[in-house]
Amino acid sequence: MKPRTRRFAWIAAGLGILGIAAALVLSAFQSNLVFFFTPSQIAANESPQGRPFRVGGLVETGSLAREPDSLTVRFRVTDTAKTIPVSYTGLLPDLFKEGKGVVAQGTLGPDGVFHASEVLAKHDENYMPPEAKAAVDQAHQGMTMQSLHQDTKAGR
């Protein structure tokens, strides 16, 4: 092979490898996206069945219940318009509190209960997790027409 053809072959091989890498990256990206839904969207059956997604909102006051002799907890997440029951087995994060914002990742069971594999609260006391805030804000937007109450939102 002439040096020139050889160089061309190497460049082609390099580009091929880059192309394959890009394809792998994009397919991994596609299959690992986790979408976010509000309780209202879930109530309207917009969320997927079987595929994990995130739900966010406020932990409904008075809804937290523990099962005896296990680490399973049940609580309800609300965006102030709709609520969705959640069950989770494990330790809850420090910032998990009734009336505060929460984001849970998991799957929706056929019984309508959201089985969380992860409960996230990577935020501080001053603000809500962005997803939780978005859920509440969206629900409020839906309700402004009725404008029944203008309660102060938790956090900012």
Next chain:
Amino acid sequence: MIPELGHFALIVALLTALVQGILPMLGAAIREPRLMALARPAARAQFVLVALAFACLAWSFVANDFSVQNVATNSNSELPLHYRVAATWGSHEGSLLLWTLMLGGWSFAVTLFSKNLPAPMLARVISVMGLVSAGFLLFLLFTSNPFERLLPAAAEGRDLNPLLQDPGMVFHPPLLYMGYVGFSVAFSFAIAALLGGRLDATWARWSRPWTIVAWAFLTVGIALGSGWAYYTLGWGGWWFWDPVENASFMPWLTGTALIHSLAVTEKRGAFKSWTVLLAIIAFSLSLLGTFLVRSGVLTSVHAFATDPARGVFILAFLAIVIGGSLALFAYRAGKVGLGGTFALVSRASMLLANNVLLIVALASVLLGTLYPLFLDALNLGKISVGPPYFDTVFYPLMAPAAFLMGVGPLARWTRTPLPELAARLRWALGVAAATALVAPLLLGRWSLLVAFGLFLAFWIFATTVVNLRQRLLASPRRGVLGKLRANSASYYGMVLAHLGVGVFIIGVTLVKGYEVEKDVRLDVGESVALGGYDFKFVGVTPQPGPNYRALTGKVEVRKDGRLIETLAPEKRIYNASGQSMTIAAIDTGLLGDRYVSLGEPVSADATNIHGPWGVRIYLKPFVDWIWMGAFLMALGGFIAVSDRRYRLALKSRAARVFGDAVGHAGAD
């Protein structure tokens, strides 16, 4: 009065930064030595002024001056002194001031260690740093003034976020910023070279030590942050691929590529344009990272809409710095030239391959970090990209890079025949393969991933030994010490950093392969067996702290019925904020950690602390090797810059290259 003094110092610093940014640059363009000579004093004055402002802010924190908004929001009179000092950089405003202070410090260092730089080069470098600094000072003064008064003054402060009340968090931001901001020197050198139109091996030799030091600081900073997450977030992870972490990791990946490509530019004069481009990208990503973390975009992209001044300023600044330097690159790169050629199988070609892998990895991290923000900003829905994406993409990309890391140093700069290379690598390949087959069996269970990880780690170790042996045998000097001395400090720095990568890979592989995690409900006196140990929960007792109340748990660890230690995990509730926080109890060991943390009381009556608790117990084999590896890499960097050749007077060489210009500028 003190806060006003700080505010005033910042205003004067801005004016000085503008002088520093404009006049020397002009001087370099019209070859006016008196204007160029302004660079040094202006940069030094600016540093002193910013340091004064920073000291004023720190004083306000120490003195509990709650009439300053920033202090009232981020401190509290109960906060211990060292955390009050650290609170100076705990807020958005304070951390930007720290950033500017670091930039001033790096500029100051450049004025000290640049005796041999030709005057136009120095003038341009200092000018670029001055312009960046002016941008930050403008941002501070107009949108994020740290000295904003609160009238009437608050009676008590709202306290520093408890998560930040930790020794790791005291040192993490300054070290991280040292790294981030340090890339500004490499950036300024690159811009200066593009403006001057000359770029050669001497240029690479000048910017190399600065880049390596910045990279080493960044490495330590990231490692500290990761260690902090491991023991304070209470769930035992050491890396979450969180946007905040990615923001610091992206400049690191680019910086790693940059220090390797600089080596080629210095030794072979090749990859010139590529090196300059990397220097621009590394600093651009530092800026991007700072703003991602500090602007609140990650909390909500729509924070931009609620505070348009900050958002618009940030976008404009990023656009000017990144867009401007890329435009300059496009315009001038042709003049700089591509640099020399290199052979297909040579050290240069392997470094290039590693560079490409690092940059592809960078691109994949960038995609996963920014894509959710873009979607959100365009109101196309909220998504998140989880760790599985980064894991599946990152490890396959880094594995060939780790493999090449073994081959590269053994190859010659010029064309290396493959058979010769293979002959040198045979022995190393054997050692690595044997370890990969046997070691997992000794550790418990054989799995392909563990074997592969260990193969890569021992491949790096073995090739390093082969390389070192060859170097020593080839040296004409006598005696082991003499032979050891024949090699340069930068060579040993490289060896140490590469060994660090091997140590890091061992840590990651074994912790991923063999960690055991268990969340259990334990009643007082109850115990649970895990990995050959018995963990007995004895109960919790209340304990007061300086600015919090704690519940301290007691967990006895037994092996074969013999008590080996008592761990004391804590649950704290901070007085000022009422926020609770988990402090894990960790028994650290070379072979692994035993990690216990408290969840919460789980009896029907949630206030009963003497009933059963949720307890988290982890066994993390070899986890500390992750940070040990990172520290070795950083140490390697520091050793490399101690190399004599960076200290030697380069005057004669500089004079030859930049002869025309040097003749004019006698100042300093």
